[in-house]
Amino acid sequence: MRSGKLTRREALEKCIAGGSLLAAAPISDVRLFELWTQEKEIYKATPTNALGPFFKKGAAETAILRGPGDPGLPLTVTGTVTDLSGKDLYDSWIEVWQTDHFGRYDLEGYRYRARVSATCGTGYAIETVMPGHYPDRVAQHIHAIVTSPGHKTLVTQIYFATDPVFVGDPDRNYKRDPLVENPELIRPVTLHEVDGRVHAAVNFEFRMEKA
Ligand SMILES: [Fe+2]
CATH class of the missing domain: 2.60.130.10 (Aromatic compound dioxygenase)
Known part of the structure; x- marks a missing residue:
């Protein structure tokens, strides 16, 4: 099921169709889409690091790893x-x-x-x-x-x-x-x-x- 959020392309199409976006100089829709949807990479990828020997498949989905009274900070x-x-x-x-x-x-x-x-x-x-x-x-x-x-x-x-x-x-x-x-x-x-x-x-x- 799709969320109500528009993709960038859909948002751009709506703007053009509604007349709220006008190109200042002749430019094709294709080129406009290309430029608009270009994602600028501003971050470096998170560095990888060793997997180590203690990974185990099958962990449960939970955000709480700490049990009541567990020692530690x-x-x-x-x-x-x-x-x-x-x-x-x-x-x-x-x-x-x-x-x-x-x-x-x-x-x-x-x-x-x-x-x-x-x-x-x-x-x-x-x-x-x-x-x-x-x-x-x-x-x-x-x-x-x-x-x-x-x-x-x-x-x-x-x-x-x-x-x-x-x-x-x-x-x-x-x-x-x-x-x-x-x-x-x-x-x-x-x-x-x-x-x-x-x-x-x-x-x-x-x-x-x-x-
Ligand atoms: Fe480790």
Whole structure:
């Protein structure tokens, strides 16, 4: 079923038909459509990062990974999924997995594993805890696989500027974890109070490249 929103082409056709859009110089409709619908790429694609060995298919659709009373710093991760022109992408899915506060992956079940959809305008949000460190990895991270029709599947990881391993300067120290290939994946963390507890928040936009 179609939403009531017009495509750019439909909007342009209506403007021409209604006389509210006039070309100042002779220009064919075809050329006008070409120019109007050109998407300018203003963003770079989100850097890819290793899938790692702990991905498990079959995670449930939920935005809440954190259980009541779970130890660790409560963390909200929000953002949007867009193309390289900044346009929100409908029908995008983000699959995330991470360790708990103690640096443990759930290999038996699906704790701290989830699938969330990104909706136009509001993007996505997940409620989790700050992942712990574990022996084979230096930096705290959340894994993500993002899929969007017509775009390349993005496999990446989210890192945190507050991670002690970056010693307060992620741009200089990101190579302390050899798997962090690009400091763009390391995001600032903001802290705020919720019901007398400190909560952390991170923003992470997924910029998708056309397939
Ligand atoms: Fe990992």
